[in-house]
Amino acid sequence: MNPLDAIVSIASDLTAALSSEERYRRLLGALRRVIPYDAAALLRLEDGDLVPIVSKGLSADAMGRRFPLKEHPRLEIICRSDGPVIFPSDSGLPDPYDGLLADDHGEFTRIHACLGCPLRVGDTLLGALTADAAQSHAFAGIDANFLAAVGALAAAELRTTHLIEALEHSAERQGLIARDLMRDVELRQGSDMIGTTQVMQRLQQDIELVARSDFTVLITGETGVGKELVARAVHNASGRRAEPMLYVNCAALPETLADSELFGHMRGAFTGASSDRAGKFEVASSGTLFLDEIGELPLSVQPKLLRAIQQGEIQRVGSDKLIKADVRLIAATNRDLDQEVKAKRFRADLFHRLNVYPLRVAPLRERVDDVPLLAGYFCDVMRRRLGLGPVRIDPDAAAALKQYPWPGNVRELENMLSRVTLKAAAGVMRGDPVMIRRLHLGPDFASVSPPSHGIVATKVAACSAHIDLKEATQEFQRSLIERALADSDGNWSAAARSLCMHRSNFHHLAVRLGLK
Numbered sequence: 001m002n003p004l005d006a007i008v009s010i011a012s013d014l015t016a017a018l019s020s021e022e023r024y025r026r027l028l029g030a031l032r033r034v035i036p037y038d039a040a041a042l043l044r045l046e047d048g049d050l051v052p053i054v055s056k057g058l059s060a061d062a063m064g065r066r067f068p069l070k071e072h073p074r075l076e077i078i079c080r081s082d083g084p085v086i087f088p089s090d091s092g093l094p095d096p097y098d099g100l101l102a103d104d105h106g107e108f109t110r111i112h113a114c115l116g117c118p119l120r121v122g123d124t125l126l127g128a129l130t131a132d133a134a135q136s137h138a139f140a141g142i143d144a145n146f147l148a149a150v151g152a153l154a155a156a157e158l159r160t161t162h163l164i165e166a167l168e169h170s171a172e173r174q175g176l177i178a179r180d181l182m183r184d185v186e187l188r189q190g191s192d193m194i195g196t197t198q199v200m201q202r203l204q205q206d207i208e209l210v211a212r213s214d215f216t217v218l219i220t221g222e223t224g225v226g227k228e229l230v231a232r233a234v235h236n237a238s239g240r241r242a243e244p245m246l247y248v249n250c251a252a253l254p255e256t257l258a259d260s261e262l263f264g265h266m267r268g269a270f271t272g273a274s275s276d277r278a279g280k281f282e283v284a285s286s287g288t289l290f291l292d293e294i295g296e297l298p299l300s301v302q303p304k305l306l307r308a309i310q311q312g313e314i315q316r317v318g319s320d321k322l323i324k325a326d327v328r329l330i331a332a333t334n335r336d337l338d339q340e341v342k343a344k345r346f347r348a349d350l351f352h353r354l355n356v357y358p359l360r361v362a363p364l365r366e367r368v369d370d371v372p373l374l375a376g377y378f379c380d381v382m383r384r385r386l387g388l389g390p391v392r393i394d395p396d397a398a399a400a401l402k403q404y405p406w407p408g409n410v411r412e413l414e415n416m417l418s419r420v421t422l423k424a425a426a427g428v429m430r431g432d433p434v435m436i437r438r439l440h441l442g443p444d445f446a447s448v449s450p451p452s453h454g455i456v457a458t459k460v461a462a463c464s465a466h467i468d469l470k471e472a473t474q475e476f477q478r479s480l481i482e483r484a485l486a487d488s489d490g491n492w493s494a495a496a497r498s499l500c501m502h503r504s505n506f507h508h509l510a511v512r513l514g515l516k
Contacts, residue, residue: 024054037131044127062100072096078116084147086115089136112136119155126158195370199362210357211237218354219332221361224411227332235288243287251296258301269318281325288328295335306350364406382421389431396438400445439485
């Protein structure tokens with residue numbers, strides 16, 4: 001192949017539908033038919049080092065090396081040059097590829113012919129193209145103009161591939177962000193922090209204060225109190241609110257995959273790693289990373305997380321390259337991390353790094369005055385979801401909701417009201433009001449003391465002069481039936497027997513009183 005044909009072949013590959021690696025290999029192949037090299041390499045400049053992208057004739061371990069310019073004078077000369085460099089065969093400068101030829105077979109072969117081209121686009125140095133031979137006069141008579149043309153094409157190919165890779169990386173990152181943001185989308189879009197009690201007001205003030213900073217936040221509280229909502233409130237009030245907030249459930253991370261999930265991995269780093277993959281720290285760059293259930297994070301991963309917080313750097317599994325991690329970290333746990341540290345299940349240094357600004361979310365039993373607000377909110381959510389008419393809670397049921405201890409906190413309240421609204425709506429005409437009564441709440445509320453024997457006593461006290469006997473009787477009947485159903489765990493036949501009534505009469509009475 002003459003030099004012109006080689007240039008045409010390289011140029012046509014620039015627009016061909018080939019992978020970047022295949023384009024690079026074809027470039028070296030075309031070059032080999034014109035220049036009798038024993039080894040050639042295309043190298044990319046990364047942080048002052050030349051890193052091989054593809055090579056021909058070099059040993060396998062050469063591809064795993066980095067070549068710092070300050071340690072390799074020949075490569076430094078090539079990169080500083082304005083054009084191709086052909087070193088004299090008697091040059092005393094060490095060659096970076098001495099002993100790295102694929103055909104060494106355990107011998108230390110010294111390179112005697114060396115040339116290289118800096119790869120530039122404008123004033124930007126992207127890397128270098130090198131060729132080496134064991135024979136001292138292998139490159140005699142090589143046309144410098146031909147090498148310059150090859151270098152220009154190789155630089156254009158490197159630049160094009162870099163842009164494509166950057167676009168692919170951006171698309172992958174956006175895809176990962178989109179996938180992560182789809183998790184519990186209804187929760188994120190439809191839930192707010194609700195409460196007017198003193199503890200909730202203090203929490204709101206703390207959120208507004210810490211959100212202005214980039215401090216690491218540790219959110220503590222029992223299961224179901226709404227720690228994720230607090231994390232989102234911090235992010236949404238911060239300077240990073242325009243960037244994504246990504247979520248990691250540390251309790252669901254297998255120890256063997258925790259490193260990869262958080263910090264990413266390189267292809268071949270472990271069985272099943274078929275391609276490079278960015279971790280959550282990389283994907284959340286410039287945004288916020290929320291580590292839920294941080295107390296469940298495996299001990300083996302904790303030192304790497306500590307390093308990421310302290311130095312703002314991470315390493316993918318299987319890579320020695322450090323990556324800057326510009327991420328605001330929020331963590332949450334239902335564990336007492338102080339006790340976990342004492343039990344040596346959690347690192348003390350990591351705990352102190354996380355606990356820069358602690359936020360405690362109070363359990364629902366400590367803010368019972370917020371129960372009616374939350375109940376009304378969740379009932380309205382269910383009304384919209386199910387396409388119902390107005391959903392109301394009668395006073396007896398509302399009183400029971402406030403007296404219940406709520407061991408599952410706000411999450412339990414939400415789940416219970418979703419279930420109860422569905423039950424109460426059974427048999428109600430579409431668009432008609434739905435009334436949630438005490439009997440709908442279920443057996444867990446049987447032990448909760450109802451108001452004093454019904455509403456009759458209240459009505460008598462409130463209307464001492466005029467009493468509507470029919471209304472008072474009906475209220476008394478409702479109270480007895482609801483109590484009987486609660487005591488019978490919702491069993492209508494048992495409730496009828498306890499009131500000495502036939503089941504069919506009991507059923508008709510309940511319908512007439514609006515209880516069914």
